[in-house]
Amino acid sequence: TTRILEFLIEGRAFDYTLTDISEGSEVSWRTLHRIWPNFIKNKIIIITRTIGRVNLYKLNQENPAVKKLIELFDSILMSDLKNIRTKNKVIC
Secondary structure, eight states: OHHHHHHHHHTTTSOBOHHHHHHHHTOOHHHHHHHHHHHHHTTSEEEEEEETTEEEEEEOTTSHHHHHHHHHHHHHHHHHHHHHHHHHOOOO
């Protein structure tokens, strides 16, 4: 679940097929299909469009829980970037 959410948060501007999500998050197809109905039921994921018989999905950024997850992810990412910059500074 964490790897799927991380993949979708990092690529929140895009929509993906289930195959894209499985490969991008490195989660097996079987595991993805086991937990996917809960993502849909809890409105964490939304269908953005359908191409032929394939649905494309995206993180539901209007969901309050998703908003908090994105906030947390971004704050951790910014904190990590600050730490990297601090470590790379040369002290004269």
